[in-house]
Amino acid sequence: QAQLVESGGGSVQAGDSLTLSCAASGRTFDAYTMGWFRQAPGKEREFVGSITWSAGNIRYADAVKGRFTISRDKAKNVMYLQIDSLKPEDTATYYCAARLPFRSEYRFWGQGTQVTVSS
Helix, strand or coil: CCEEEEECCEEEECCCCEEEEEEEECCCCCCCEEEEEEECCCCCCEEEEEECCCCCCEEECCCCCCCEEEEEECCCCEEEEEECCCCHHHCEEEEEEEECCCCCCCCEECCCEEEEEEC
């Protein structure tokens, strides 16, 4: 069964950096657009960023632009989210997801990894 598993979260101080990973298994996601989402306590899940299969189009939400960097390694079937200059408001559960380029909805989702940022 196709599966996405996030890792790399933890408890850090404001200003620190983290790199989250999303490992895929069960199938190859080479042709998929991959995305990162996050959900803070009491808030709706929000879009963080995405990267196309060719890595030719990378998009970020305004709230994270300039601090978050998405990349992917197709050989390893892994997507990354590098987070710099972490802020307390970045505290959330971070999810990775995958969708076909011609689909508007993400079909595959991971279980999430927790990021907690303290002042």
